[in-house]
Amino acid sequence: MARKFIVGGNWKMNGNTASIGEIVKFLTAGNLDPNTEVVVGVPAIYLKDVRAQLPCSIGVAAQNCYKVPSGAFTGEISPAMIKDVSCDWVILGHSERRTVFGESDELIAEKVAHALDCGLRVIACIGEKLEEREAGKTEEVVFRQTKALACQIKDWSNVVLAYEPVWAIGTGKTATPEQAQDVHDALRQWLCKNVSKEVADSVRIQYGGSVTAANAKELASKPDIDGFLVGGASLKPDFVTIVNAKC
Numbered sequence: 001m002a003r004k005f006i007v008g009g010n011w012k013m014n015g016n017t018a019s020i021g022e023i024v025k026f027l028t029a030g031n032l033d034p035n036t037e038v039v040v041g042v043p044a045i046y047l048k049d050v051r052a053q054l055p056c057s058i059g060v061a062a063q064n065c066y067k068v069p070s071g072a073f074t075g076e077i078s079p080a081m082i083k084d085v086s087c088d089w090v091i092l093g094h095s096e097r098r099t100v101f102g103e104s105d106e107l108i109a110e111k112v113a114h115a116l117d118c119g120l121r122v123i124a125c126i127g128e129k130l131e132e133r134e135a136g137k138t139e140e141v142v143f144r145q146t147k148a149l150a151c152q153i154k155d156w157s158n159v160v161l162a163y164e165p166v167w168a169i170g171t172g173k174t175a176t177p178e179q180a181q182d183v184h185d186a187l188r189q190w191l192c193k194n195v196s197k198e199v200a201d202s203v204r205i206q207y208g209g210s211v212t213a214a215n216a217k218e219l220a221s222k223p224d225i226d227g228f229l230v231g232g233a234s235l236k237p238d239f240v241t242i243v244n245a246k247c
Contacts, residue, residue: 004037026240034057041123
């Protein structure tokens with residue numbers, strides 16, 4: 001089954017009106033590969049503005065949302081709010097949400113389920129820490145995180161998994177293409193055994209972790225790597241080269 005390549009740019013807590021204007025310029029002038037789906041993850045305060053500036057061919061994602069429609073949850077946003085500003089994606093479970101903000105596998109899964117129920121498309125992040133990889137626990141960790149998601153997800157058609165080894169995020173270290181492929185392949189086998197062969201064959205699995213214009217093409221050549229979730233590099237014109245890695 002053909003899976004459309006998908007590249008996400010996670011801007012994290014970066015940007016202002018002027019710098020975002022520059023990002024919009026290179027995205028709209030960059031001759032992006034039409035065979036690659038592109039989504040940018042934008043700070044909540046700029047979601048409406050960025051959605052208005054970008055063509056509809058580029059998706060706009062919130063970087064987080066909560067598990068209920070509304071209520072006394074100061075500082076949170078809901079899937080309904082994201083949709084209200086005409087955005088249709090959200091990134092959930094990023095390692096920074098897990099490690100800095102203490103979000104559990106169960107909370108992330110509940111947030112994913114609610115976002116899907118509200119009609120959002122979800123990039124759901126999983127990945128192991130350095131000490132977990134060194135202890136040989138990579139599969140144990142990513143299978144546990146994926147199991148929590150699978151217990152809550154009824155329909156996988158609007159889900160993209162993003163495998164992001166925590167030790168490779170923002171560090172300059174990158175899993176080798178072979179290391180990344182091995183984990184992606186193992187995840188697909190887990191999905192086949194525990195969810196369904198159809199889901200295993202169709203769900204897209206991105207790689208994230210110090211992806212650059214220099215290493216993107218080799219990573220993209222692997223059969224189970226269906227795209228990237230890019231952090232810092234998505235703020236720079238080189239992001240266009242990463243988007244076009246399958247060309």
